[in-house]
Amino acid sequence: xxxxxxxxxxxxxxxxxxxxxxxxxxxxxxxxxxxxxxxxxxxxxxxxxxxxxxxxxxxxxxxxxxxxxxxxxxxxxxxxxxxxxxxxxxxxxxxxxxxxxxxxxxxxxxxxxxxxxxxxxxxxxxxxxxxxxxxxxxxxxxxxxxxxxxxxxxxxxxxxxxxxxxxxxxxxxxxxxxxxxxxxxxxxxxxxxxxxxxxxxxxxxxxxxxxxxxxxxxxxxxxxxxxxxxxxxxxxxxxxxxxxxxxxxxxxxxxxxxxxxxxxxxxxxxxxxxxxxxxxxxxxxxxxxxxxxxxxxxxxxxxxxxxxxxxxxxxxxxxxxxxxxxxxxxxxxxxxxxxxxxxxxxxxxxxxxxxxxxxxxxxxxxxxxxxxxxxxxxxxxxxxxxxxxxxxx
Amino acid sequence: xxxxxxxxxxxxxxxxxxxxxxxxxxxxxxxxxxxxxxxxxxxxxxxxxxxxxxxxxxxxxxxxxxxxxxxxxxxxxxxxxxxxxxxxxxxxxxxxxxxxxxxxxxxxxxxxxxxxxxxxxxxxxxxxxxxxxxxxxxxxxxxxxxxxxxxxxxxxxxxxxxxxxxxxxxxxxxxxxxxxxxxxxxxxxxxxxxxxxxxxxxxxxxxxxxxxxxxxxxxxxxxxxxxxxxxxxxxxxxxxxxxxxxxxxxxxxxxxxxxxxxxxxxxxxxxxxxxxxxxxxxxxxxxxxxxxxxxxxxxxxxxxxxxxxxxxxxxxxxxxxxxxxxxxxxxxxxxxxxxxxxxxxxxxxxxxxxxxxxxxxxxxxxxxxxxxxxxxxxxxxxxxxxxxxxxxxxxxxxxxxxxxxxxxxxxxxxxxxxxxxxxxxxxxxxxxxxxxxxxxxxxxxxxxxxxxxxxxxxxxxxxxxxxxxxxxxxxxxxxxxxxxxxxxxxxxxxxxxxxxxxxxxxxxxxxxx
Numbered sequence: 001x002x003x004x005x006x007x008x009x010x011x012x013x014x015x016x017x018x019x020x021x022x023x024x025x026x027x028x029x030x031x032x033x034x035x036x037x038x039x040x041x042x043x044x045x046x047x048x049x050x051x052x053x054x055x056x057x058x059x060x061x062x063x064x065x066x067x068x069x070x071x072x073x074x075x076x077x078x079x080x081x082x083x084x085x086x087x088x089x090x091x092x093x094x095x096x097x098x099x100x101x102x103x104x105x106x107x108x109x110x111x112x113x114x115x116x117x118x119x120x121x122x123x124x125x126x127x128x129x130x131x132x133x134x135x136x137x138x139x140x141x142x143x144x145x146x147x148x149x150x151x152x153x154x155x156x157x158x159x160x161x162x163x164x165x166x167x168x169x170x171x172x173x174x175x176x177x178x179x180x181x182x183x184x185x186x187x188x189x190x191x192x193x194x195x196x197x198x199x200x201x202x203x204x205x206x207x208x209x210x211x212x213x214x215x216x217x218x219x220x221x222x223x224x225x226x227x228x229x230x231x232x233x234x235x236x237x238x239x240x241x242x243x244x245x246x247x248x249x250x251x252x253x254x255x256x257x258x259x260x261x262x263x264x265x266x267x268x269x270x271x272x273x274x275x276x277x278x279x280x281x282x283x284x285x286x287x288x289x290x291x292x293x294x295x296x297x298x299x300x301x302x303x304x305x306x307x308x309x310x311x312x313x314x315x316x317x318x319x320x321x322x323x324x325x326x327x328x329x330x331x332x333x334x335x336x337x338x339x340x341x342x343x344x345x346x347x348x349x350x351x352x353x354x355x356x357x358x359x360x361x362x363x364x365x366x367x368x369x370x371x372x373x374x375x376x377x378x379x380x381x382x383x384x385x386x387x388x389x390x391x392x393x
Numbered sequence: 394x395x396x397x398x399x400x401x402x403x404x405x406x407x408x409x410x411x412x413x414x415x416x417x418x419x420x421x422x423x424x425x426x427x428x429x430x431x432x433x434x435x436x437x438x439x440x441x442x443x444x445x446x447x448x449x450x451x452x453x454x455x456x457x458x459x460x461x462x463x464x465x466x467x468x469x470x471x472x473x474x475x476x477x478x479x480x481x482x483x484x485x486x487x488x489x490x491x492x493x494x495x496x497x498x499x500x501x502x503x504x505x506x507x508x509x510x511x512x513x514x515x516x517x518x519x520x521x522x523x524x525x526x527x528x529x530x531x532x533x534x535x536x537x538x539x540x541x542x543x544x545x546x547x548x549x550x551x552x553x554x555x556x557x558x559x560x561x562x563x564x565x566x567x568x569x570x571x572x573x574x575x576x577x578x579x580x581x582x583x584x585x586x587x588x589x590x591x592x593x594x595x596x597x598x599x600x601x602x603x604x605x606x607x608x609x610x611x612x613x614x615x616x617x618x619x620x621x622x623x624x625x626x627x628x629x630x631x632x633x634x635x636x637x638x639x640x641x642x643x644x645x646x647x648x649x650x651x652x653x654x655x656x657x658x659x660x661x662x663x664x665x666x667x668x669x670x671x672x673x674x675x676x677x678x679x680x681x682x683x684x685x686x687x688x689x690x691x692x693x694x695x696x697x698x699x700x701x702x703x704x705x706x707x708x709x710x711x712x713x714x715x716x717x718x719x720x721x722x723x724x725x726x727x728x729x730x731x732x733x734x735x736x737x738x739x740x741x742x743x744x745x746x747x748x749x750x751x752x753x754x755x756x757x758x759x760x761x762x763x764x765x766x767x768x769x770x771x772x773x774x775x776x777x778x779x780x781x782x783x784x785x786x787x788x789x790x791x792x793x794x795x796x797x798x799x800x801x802x803x804x805x806x807x808x809x810x811x812x813x814x815x816x817x818x819x820x821x822x823x824x825x826x827x828x829x830x831x832x833x834x835x836x837x838x839x840x841x842x843x844x845x846x847x848x849x850x851x852x853x854x855x856x857x858x859x860x861x862x863x864x865x866x867x868x869x870x871x872x873x874x875x876x877x878x879x880x881x882x883x884x885x886x887x888x889x890x891x892x893x894x895x896x897x898x899x900x901x902x903x904x905x906x
Contacts, residue, residue: 199776200776202776203776203777203779203780205776205779257772257773257775258768258771258772258773259764259765259768259771259772259773260771262757262760262761262764262773263764265750265753265757266750266753266757266761269750269751269752269753270746270747270749270750270751270752272746272747273746273747273748273749273750273761274750274761275708275729276705276706276708276729276739276741276747276748277729277761277762277815278706278728278729278730278732278733278762279729279761280728280730332752336750336752336753337752
């Protein structure tokens with residue numbers, strides 16, 4: 001089966017995914033026009049990354065939960081809970097910043113494992129378990145904080161989410177270090193793409209034509225380097241972006257390339273068939289929920305760092321933003337379908353819209369209405385696509 | 394007015410890229426039982442969907458003349474309104490509602506003020522149940538009844554709609570022999586009351602038994618309509634029309650080369666998962682040798698699937714006792730992965746529900762049970778995976794454009810081949826195939842039998858569970874019979890006949906010792 005895929009094939013092969021990318025570009029373009037380019041300014045882009053990083057971190061875990069056919073409503077409360085414990089230890093207890101981070105992650109792990117136990121081994125639907133968790137960990141947050149806010153963390157804890165890598169190599173008005181890191185990332189991307197293309201050729205599979213392949217790499221490089229240029233002209237490379245990039249890469253690989261990832265898709269696609277194929281369903285479900293807890297702990301650290309303290313109401317409604325990001329990003333409501341990158345783009349669509357509407361000075365109420373409609377339309381589009389696929393087949 | 398209740402003239406139905414029906418003509422005489430035969434994907438179901446208004450008027454070309462008038466059905470409601478009722482293969486009953494509620498669902502018996510008149514509903518339902526010969530209380534929840542009875546309720550529901558033309562899509566596919574027999578009797582009975590039936594079926598013996606005429610469809614075209622009263626209208630005659638070639642033998646030839654024993658099960662006992670005192674499999678013992686095809690025959694409810702699934706990683710039942718020996722050594726099969734590791738494989742009877750991930754492609758379904766072979770330290774080699782899938786697509790003749798095609802879009806026969814590929818790829822020594830040819834057409838069945846032969850020729854052992862006795866007689870070396878959870882007989886195929894097997898399969902509990 002050798003052959004050369006053309007552009008149309010590339011686009012139509014996965015309408016569900018490519019549709020999202022096209023929508024993203026259109027939305028970015030729309031707000032760039034509406035805000036006179038303000039939404040693409042260096043400072044705004046830098047802000048955007050900081051402001052929505054924790055939603056994206058949650059969406060990474062959430063999309064895996066959704067692929068496995070579950071849902072997690074507790075993540076907002078776990079963000080608050082882990083942040084509260086960390087703040088109590090660091091601000092009140094005077095422990096070093098890294099102890100706060102470590103304990104927050106461990107607490108996230110334990111919270112996830114707690115829910116994973118009920119979901120996987122007792123067999124209670126995740127909706128119920130995490131609804132209980134939502135109340136449980138919110139209540140826990142109030143208890144830990146005694147109903148009052150704690151601040152400030154101070155550096156270096158607050159630098160985790162609010163800090164930048166800047167001026168490490170100096171620079172004439174823009175940060176050379178940031179550009180260098182991004183350039184390395186682009187080279188790494190190109191090399192890995194080339195290697196995977198070569199491997200596919202070696203296995204006699206269809207690959208895109210060389211010019212098209214080159215065009216794709218150049219296009220990605222151009223977008224990424226433009227993004228780097230904007231950051232370099234602002235405050236440099238945000239620390240949280242490093243964390244986020246690492247998590248996205250790691251989890252993209254885990255979901256697409258590991259046996260564990262494959263088992264998650266199998267469980268979401270057909271639970272009985274997965275069971276009868278030897279998938280250890282309970283174990284997988286347990287780790288899916290536990291992993292969500294850990295990532296909620298990461299988001300808890302990032303959020304508390306960014307707000308430089310802990311509030312009893314922190315993380316309110318985060319779960320809904322994370323879930324919306326997954327569904328806008330093409331995850332199926334019935335499980336078995338979804339991608340980390342899709343959820344990221346879904347999250348970014350929400351982020352760009354919120355941010356753009358804020359710049360435009362639209363009222364919070366209008367923003368909510370628009371976000372709600374976008375979520376609805378995204379899922380409607382998904383269902384329409386599915387139905388079309390069925391009748392055509 | 395002509396004697397035909399229905400004439401479908403030159404029906405052509407196109408889907409994007411596919412011509413599903415081309416110039417199909419069907420004439421059904423008043424009061425007859427008319428069978429429609431054809432391989433899977435020949436267009437039988439599409440034709441019935443055109444007839445019943447699932448594909449509304451205007452989405453196809455050609456004319457439907459019903460009761461002497463041109464019919465233009467815009468929906469199922471339109472066709473039901475004039476007495477055309479279709480009963481689908483997958484029954485559409487709500488398990489938690491009562492028999493009466495199901496019968497009148499969407500057609501409720503209203504009393505004063507628009508409220509449902511329950512007395513009228515239940516009384517009417519009781520009358521309808523009597524007509525279909527079902528002795529059940531109308532208030533019984535449908536979910537507690539067996540498939541055979543549910544099928545009768547569907548017919549009662551059709552009767553409640555004043556049906557004149559009853560369409561049944563594979564009505565006996567999920568029924569055991571006695572339930573099937575009852576259903577066929579009922580169709581004859583309804584015929585006596587002037588109800589015309591169209592029956593789609595793969596079971597040629599049933600067609601031969603009951604149909605007045607048979608229309609054969611192949612590749613979206615009408616091939617011919619046969620008068621079944623003629624002595625030349627044999628099953629082989631129908632098969633020839635369906636596949637367009639003579640199937641000399643319905644079962645491929647094989648010279649048995651039976652080797653050493655590979656699997657032995659002793660005193661296997663399984664209890665019902667919820668009713669703990671009920672024994673579903675009772676002290677069953679059997680063995681399989683390399684290069685051998687062993688059949689397990691039994692009526693529905695005899696415990697065939699339960700026996701297989703409990704062996705395969707205790708996937709069914711509780712309080713499982715007994716011993717399993719593989720190559721003479723005792724093994725444990727407490728989890729599915731343990732069973733797979735010991736070289737067992739089990740292909741389920743319900744491939745859509747338990748066998749395949751229908752929203753995933755062929756490639757990933759094939760690798761699903763043996764990802765370990767494709768991975769190192771938890772990382773899957775996707776290129777190797779694709780290569781493996783391509784190999785199986787070629788060797789098992791899975792008809793799909795690429796291995797990236799979703800399994801949900803394949804025909805039953807090709808889905809079954811994907812399931813087989815998945816298990817063959819685990820390199821199992823013993824493959825237990827539960828109803829491997831259910832609901833698939835004659836041509837694909839032959840291919841499945843060929844695959845089974847290739848497996849045993851390679852020294853594997855195959856256990857086939859089947860409701861179709863001719864199939865077991867055609868492909869097995871040895872057949873065990875199962876009745877009420879007990880092994881009631883072991884017959885070498887040379888000494889077996891349908892009558893002998895049926896006798897063993899229906900042995901009463903008291904006689905079994």
